[in-house]
Amino acid sequence: MIKDLQSAADLAPAYDLVVVGAGPAGLSAAIEASAHGLAVLLADENEAPGGQIYRAVERASDADRARMGPDYAAGRMLIERFRRADLSYARRATVWSVGPADEETGDGAHALEVTISLGGTARPIAAHRVILATGALERPFPFPGWTMPGVMTAGAAQILMKSSGLVPSGRTILAGAGPLLYLLASQLLRAGVSVTAVIDTTPAGNWRSALPHLLGFAASPYALKGLKLLLDVHRRTRVIRGVTALKAVGSGQFSALRVRRGNKSMHIEGDLLLLHQGIAPNLNLTLAAGCDYVWDERLAAFRPTVDGRGASSVPGVSIAGDAAGIVGAVASAHQGELAGLSAALDLNRIGQAAYQQRRNQLARKLARALRGRAFIEHRFRPGKRFRVPEDDGTIVCRCEEITAGKLREVAALGVPGPNQMKAFTRCGMGPCQGRLCGLTAVELLAQCRGVAPGEVGYYRLRPPIKPVTLGELAALPHTEAAIVAVAGFVERAADGAQDIINGSQQ
Structure with a gap:
């Protein structure tokens, strides 16, 4: 049975493995690693396991699961396996730093240090290995009016449906691109929501690049599901492509939403606008840990560089699931198993022969789960005009209310990258730390x-990657190096912090 930790005081000083994120990848990694005898800590920000895809599935009613579809309901079995595993679970926890163990406070045996806030207190935890399974974020969708009240993301609407059973009461318009747009439309329609229209912004030219991958898609489990989904939405509401x-x-x-389709303009009235144009890997913790990354032209996003086992460029740190590249829930689970x-293997809890046998089995499952992904990525790749706003008045950075025009002015000064742009404009400096503007700002500058x-390149990210209170920071163990850094002393304080304070007053 899992150990449900409630406060930082419940955390052990060290673990063999720390997994960050309780979606399909994180849950599967923790289950696999614990089955081989590793001391595992799974830390997640949410109230319950499941991530976004399986959010609140444990307490969902039969009607809720029917409305959300069979892929959502399948998450209950994964979470039941997780509940039976022998590991530690920290819910409502924020992991805001991952890096090499501190030479002064480390025990010398654990290579990594993970800083976690739990129950209002922060603690550094030592770990031999870390698996980052932080999932994906909805891609920014900047166009005129996207920040006004009554406009929200499709993902936010899904969170409300899954966690609270809340659905829109008025006329609802969905706009954007990607399979999730149609999935949400189908779920809302089944819930009795008045979906006025689905506005599809997918570029027509995407078919040309997707066509070579059509056979692989046709042989995948996505094909029949996708066809049924599209037919259901087209049958029940208006779709404008x-x-x-x-x-x-x-x-x-x-x-209202003003829509242009070639030379034709339309005015569609509504009470709520839901936006979505795909997802991108959640990079903030990965980059703050120092992992290398590349621009993936097919995803139109940055992703970390990992090998076939999920290992990153930082020794001991692996990345699994959508955090490493968008692969879907089933493939994410298999990647998590491989990472676990x-x-x-790295910690000598399984022999090479047994490892290879299990790895081959998981690799075959992963290959089947990835079949058809290339077609989906090409077919639903969002258009450049919706990734980089043409209107200079469009807000790019919601936190600091920085417009595309302002960014273009700064770009004209010759700034070499987004970090310099941030210094000039504060774009990416707000509470979201670039999650809602990073891709747009980078593509606009490019x-x-x-x-x-x-x-x-992307923003240079440093811990803490999420807002941390002064109380949480004050609760961290006070090392001599930290005291010296604050007080300005170089020599060792023989009698601790009080002597340093007294000395500073002389």
Whole structure:
């Protein structure tokens, strides 16, 4: 049975493996590693395991599971396996730092240190291995009016449905691209929501690049599911394809969506606008840990560089699931298992022959789960005009209210990358730490400079990657190095912090 930890005082000083994130990848990694005898800690920000895809599935009613679909209901079996595993589980915990163990406080045996806030207190935890399974984020979707009241993301609407059973009561419009857009439309329609229209912004030219991958998609489990989903949505509501421009309008509140399709314009009235144009790997903790990353042109996003076992460029740190590249729930689970298995091998908890046999089995399952992904990525790749706003008045950074025009002005000064742009404008400096603007800012700067986004690079991220209170920081163990750093002393204080304080007053 899992050990449900409630406060930082319940945490052990060290673990063989720390897994961050309780979605399909994190749950599977923790289960696999614990089955081989590793002391595992799974830390997650949410109230219950499941991540976004399986959010609240444990307490969902039969009606809720029927409305959300069979893929959602399948998560209950994974969580039941997790509940039976012998490991530690820290829910409502924030992991805000991963890095090499501190030479002064480390025990010399554990290579990594993970800092966790739990129950209002922060603690550094030593670990032999860390698996980052932080999932994905919805891609920014900047266009005029996207920040006004009455406009929200499809993912946010799904969270409300799964966690609280809340659905929109008024006329609802969905706009964007990607399979989730149609999945949410189908779920809302089954819940009795008035879906006025689904506005599809997928570029028509995507078919050309997707066509070579059609056979692989046809042989995958995605094909039949996707066809049924599209037919269901087309049968029950209006679908408008080939859209080339959007504008949300209203007097202090969203009231209508202006749509342009070639030379034709439309005005669609509604009470709520839900936006989605795909997802991208959640990079903040990965990059703050120092992991290398690359620009993936097919995803139109950055992703960390990992090998076949999920190992990153940082020794001891692995990345699994959508955090390493968008692969879907089933493939994420198999990647998590592979990462957990590799941790067991590295820590000598499984022999090479048994490891290879299990690895081959998981690799075959992963290959089947990935079949058809190439078609999906090409077919639903969001268009450039919806990734980089053409209107200079469009807000890019919601936290600091920085517009595309302001970023173009700064780009014209010759700034080499997004970190310099951040210094000039504060874009990416708000509470979200670039999660809602990073990709847009990078692509906009790359466009202005006439280079690829990979050449521009991403924000330089440092811990803490999430807001941390002064109380949490004050609760951290006070090392001599920390006291010296604050007080300004170089020599060792013989009698501890009080002598340093007294000495500073002389």
